[in-house]
Amino acid sequence: MRNIVLTGFMGTGKSAVGRRLARALGWRFVDTDEMIERKTGRTIPRIFADSGEGYFRKIERKMIQSAARQKNTVIATGGGAVLDPRNVRALKKNGLLVGLKASPRAILSRVSGSDRPLLKGGDPRRRVERLLAERRERYEMADLVVDTSGRDADRVSRGILAFVKSGESDRIRVELGSRGYDVQIGSGILPRLGPRLAKLGCAGRVGLVSNPRIHKLYGAAVSRSLRRAGFQTHTMIVPEGERYKSLAWAGRLYDAMIEKRFERGSTLVALGGGVIGDLAGFAAGTFLRGIDVVQVPTTLAAQVDASIGGKTAVNHVSGKNLIGVFHQPRLVWIDTRVLRTLSEREYRSGIAEVIKYGIIADAGFFRFLEDNMSGLLRREEGIVRMAVRRSCEIKGRVVREDEQESGLRRILNYGHTLGHALETGTAYRRYLHGEAVAIGMAFSARLGRHLGICGEDSVRRQLDLIQRAGLPVSLPRIRLADILKNMKSDKKVAGGTVHFVLSDRIGHVVVRPVSSHEILGALRIKQKEDQGG
């Protein structure tokens, strides 16, 4: 395991948290400021006063290089250490860089009475705020950011440990009795798919369904792994694009499977995003009344959502996903490394679903996302793994309790009622799914406030996070009556009434029927706000 390096502004709790982490792991704890004081025999304020900041930073760099070479060590660095990219490089090489942050108020209350050189000269609060603003970008370069305001050192330390451990064992079990399966998450695990499938008892023919682009990038690695594990692989390429998720293309997959003499024990491997997963899943679910499908999702949206839960479908000219079956996969194989080749827009679109899980089921996860949105956008491995893992856990739990969407599973549709209506209303051309969901979530937050279900703070936090992910929150200029009509033709409509998933507080949702009148009221307010602001 790599070292853990704590960084962050003064008063964010680096020493207190660091000591607890070291104790929990049975590791050494070193504080580079203390190392400097021991080495020089002077206090830090003394060094600053006598020799200036430049001198201090030089010694600090040496100490950091030395500490970074240790093993099984929790390292706390001074608040300014990460300003030097050389320090960051050295620390990240063998360590997980955890940035602690806190509000100016929390910082001031923690450091009051101490003798901190950087706070000298002028109003301390102003000075803290200025320094935090200057350094924000640097602090967010960490592998993990944790806000310590209002949390004691024990709790922060437990959170960091959970994050570290999540990177070790990334296997989630979706418990569905005889239809249960594993979701395996890892970086660079594509070449290990073959042996795992063989271990599951699969044998014989495997159809690798993919689109040309993804197949070019990852097809060879997957095929090779399957062949080496003894499978006869047949590649089935489907052109890229939603319109190929059709009954006609399912028919082509049937033809290919029949030609290759697929049997009940044969398997389809869906290597791609939602289109490939849905189409291959549907073909597998309907061929010979169901053969195995393994989902190998290559987009963030598919990794955290579509690949888990067994929903498969093809589109009908009248609407998306109108034809489909529930067909649970045999295995979900998530290689987060493939996200590196995902376009920025696709990646951000997937983040919408990640944010959704925080809102509907886990306030702590939502806060993790607030703290680590920069790292997530930078696709920091640890943050991505944590985000994917927690999303899959929540999705798996909901699916377990409601396999066929008769109740609880509806909560996964947070933001989707309006989202789908927007996608339909713009002929699926203007928005990626996650973008439409982002607008839908922003609307649901405001609708909740409009109906008196949730408070202003919760709405603001949702909107902020969605926007920080670079996702839209504003309604397009489109006739409100059309949106409403599209909502009503959604396949989840029961008895003509639109049921909305609404968040009453971050981490929790309720489902309730909402009248057309109420929807239109909230839509009008939202459109006015969006277009005024």
Place this chain on the structure above:
Amino acid sequence: MRNIVLTGFMGTGKSAVGRRLARALGWRFVDTDEMIERKTGRTIPRIFADSGEGYFRKIERKMIQSAARQKNTVIATGGGAVLDPRNVRALKKNGLLVGLKASPRAILSRVSGSDRPLLKGGDPRRRVERLLAERRERYEMADLVVDTSGRDADRVSRGILAFVKSGESDRIRVELGSRGYDVQIGSGILPRLGPRLAKLGCAGRVGLVSNPRIHKLYGAAVSRSLRRAGFQTHTMIVPEGERYKSLAWAGRLYDAMIEKRFERGSTLVALGGGVIGDLAGFAAGTFLRGIDVVQVPTTLAAQVDASIGGKTAVNHVSGKNLIGVFHQPRLVWIDTRVLRTLSEREYRSGIAEVIKYGIIADAGFFRFLEDNMSGLLRREEGIVRMAVRRSCEIKGRVVREDEQESGLRRILNYGHTLGHALETGTAYRRYLHGEAVAIGMAFSARLGRHLGICGEDSVRRQLDLIQRAGLPVSLPRIRLADILKNMKSDKKVAGGTVHFVLSDRIGHVVVRPVSSHEILGALRIKQKEDQGG
């Protein structure tokens, strides 16, 4: 409840069984022979000797007319009573006519030492055999025939009571947890479908899927019943014939459902035979990831087989039922009265599946079919109900224990491995499904003997019963290698080996892999036998 009338040759146990039935039901027991002796003050041999058979029959007719007017009575009649059609009419009017039969040997051992006028003159055994042959047709006019050879009166009486009770409560539950459902069997129950569906909590839109012929016969009754129960019904007509069980026609049903704004809570009612049931079931199973389907089978084959168990499918140009899903119905509604309009060939074809249940799971039921094949072919209400009910019970039990055909359910494929191959090999033109299955069962019986799994007697009984149902047992002139090839492309093939369901004794089967060599061997023997004989 109607009276129970026992008839049959002397020595078949009418009095002994009748007394037990009366006791069990708390009814009166009358024996028309005793009534005659009391009335005339003479024994029956005396009447025959003094006044002749004509005189006896006249008094007998009077006694029967009188007995038939009673209620809650078990009536035993003399062995010759049913020779007069007037007696049969009178007895059937208010009673269930049960014909007891027995082997000549059993009869002789029971009547030896008694003073029976009809046995006088010549060799008693010859005389019994001749009389039985003369009267066979008359005895088989009964509503139920029971062979009493080797069974004591208690057992025979219990069997009759079970038959009588089965006519009262014809609801079978297929236990599948949240996917469980009722199979309701009755005569003339089509007009009661609407209220029952409403009671199940169905509401809103119902699509009635049928073919033109069946819809003309029964569509109005079903639609009316549904509308009266508050449903909005939409009729969807599919042309008659296997080739309309296609993905393209499933597409037309999707179009119709979308046009009529079907929702997740909407229902399809499949009114027809296997084609309609499979197609509507597949469309329901794949529309919006599954809406309810109610099976209202109108052929015997669909009533006893296809409507229960959730197997749905459409055909692919390369083979039947290659595309499909498991989708359990919400309800199966079997009106045996509709069988009256079924063609003789279709009806007999359905009997093949009925016989299959006896062979694979219930020796008693097989014997019931041996005793009552004439009544079944005449479509006697009670016999048909009993045959349908017992078949549905067996099918439901097998489905419950193996919903998705991973093990036990395979036993339902008795006779189907060769049957399917024959259907494919003759392009589905030559045989109805049941006819091909009949040949397949005959072959399986012989294959079992060839492999030393079962004895000659079991094979003979199977072949006899299949032939008595007017079904074929001989292989057509077709290349054996082609048959074998078609068997291997069956979708139940695992790892290239053909698994056969074989009966080791009537009422029990085993599944075992059979080599091509063994199959060809048995096929050659069979072809030779068939073409030689």
